Amino acid sequence: MTKGDIFHKQMFKRILEEGELDNNPRPHYEDGTPAHTYSVNHACVTYDLSKGESPIITLRPIAVKSSIGELLWIYQDESNSLDLLRDKYNVTWWDSWDVGDRTIGCCYGETIRRHNLMKKLLDGIKNDPDGRRHIINMWQEDDFNNPHGLKPCAYQTVWNVRHGSDGVDYLDMCLFQRSSDFATAGCINQLQYSIFLEFVARHLGLTAGKFTWMVANIQLYDRHIDQAKIMLERSEVDCQPKVWINPDKHNFYDMTVDDVKIIDYPRDEIKKVNPQLKFDLGV
Numbered sequence: 001m002t003k004g005d006i007f008h009k010q011m012f013k014r015i016l017e018e019g020e021l022d023n024n025p026r027p028h029y030e031d032g033t034p035a036h037t038y039s040v041n042h043a044c045v046t047y048d049l050s051k052g053e054s055p056i057i058t059l060r061p062i063a064v065k066s067s068i069g070e071l072l073w074i075y076q077d078e079s080n081s082l083d084l085l086r087d088k089y090n091v092t093w094w095d096s097w098d099v100g101d102r103t104i105g106c107c108y109g110e111t112i113r114r115h116n117l118m119k120k121l122l123d124g125i126k127n128d129p130d131g132r133r134h135i136i137n138m139w140q141e142d143d144f145n146n147p148h149g150l151k152p153c154a155y156q157t158v159w160n161v162r163h164g165s166d167g168v169d170y171l172d173m174c175l176f177q178r179s180s181d182f183a184t185a186g187c188i189n190q191l192q193y194s195i196f197l198e199f200v201a202r203h204l205g206l207t208a209g210k211f212t213w214m215v216a217n218i219q220l221y222d223r224h225i226d227q228a229k230i231m232l233e234r235s236e237v238d239c240q241p242k243v244w245i246n247p248d249k250h251n252f253y254d255m256t257v258d259d260v261k262i263i264d265y266p267r268d269e270i271k272k273v274n275p276q277l278k279f280d281l282g283v
Helices: 003-018 064-075 082-089 109-115 117-127 141-145 182-204 222-233 267-273
Strands: 037-048 134-137 154-163 169-181 207-221 242-245 260-263
Touching: 003 037, 003 182, 003 207, 003 222, 037 182, 037 222, 064 082, 064 109, 064 182, 064 260, 109 117, 109 141, 117 134, 117 154, 117 182, 154 182, 169 182, 182 207, 182 222, 182 242, 207 222
Parallel strands: 169 207
Antiparallel strands: 037 207, 134 154, 154 169, 242 260
């Protein structure tokens, strides 16, 4: 099993046993019913990518290319256009947050572009690798004065170079997330940002090291309880997924979805043994 499988089963069990029901939720399901959640506060997991630890799960199939596409849409395209997300990456799961102009408003990629956050990060680490101020923070209060589909959930990354005792220079990264719809997106966010770390490390000539995911509130929607119980009962598929990135690509802005492969991730077997589940979205 993967470390991601282990962590997911631990979190499902914890939420089902300890989760507290909210009283007045903001989200609603498509039929208008309030989307209540059971949640716990504070969760953290670290994956040492240099040692082959992977956040990807086998408890259900994960849309790897779509996940990477969404990441590139935010940090490489620096876009909030739903049409670009659909046409370039075949991703439509943000459509429910359309503010009325086929964008998600002033958040995510638009915040990256507006504050030049990605280029500042790359230049900052390159010019001052031992600095402790290498941060991308999308929680920009002034931006919230503009129309926005949703305030960012995965809102901050902090990056540090580590000079290993083995003579290797590693790049470590922490992702801070205020909220996680765990059953649907927890696995996706962890996969995305572990690959984000791989991309940035490659750009800077460093080795991807430790990826840590910290979540303030982690929840299961009330309509996802049965799916969580199903995944708890499932058997993991034996594999050791590894990220392969096209060795000819080094510049972050040249990376494409097709430059990444997850090796030893038997998707067809996973689909057969642990088929995809349906989740109602809280919007």
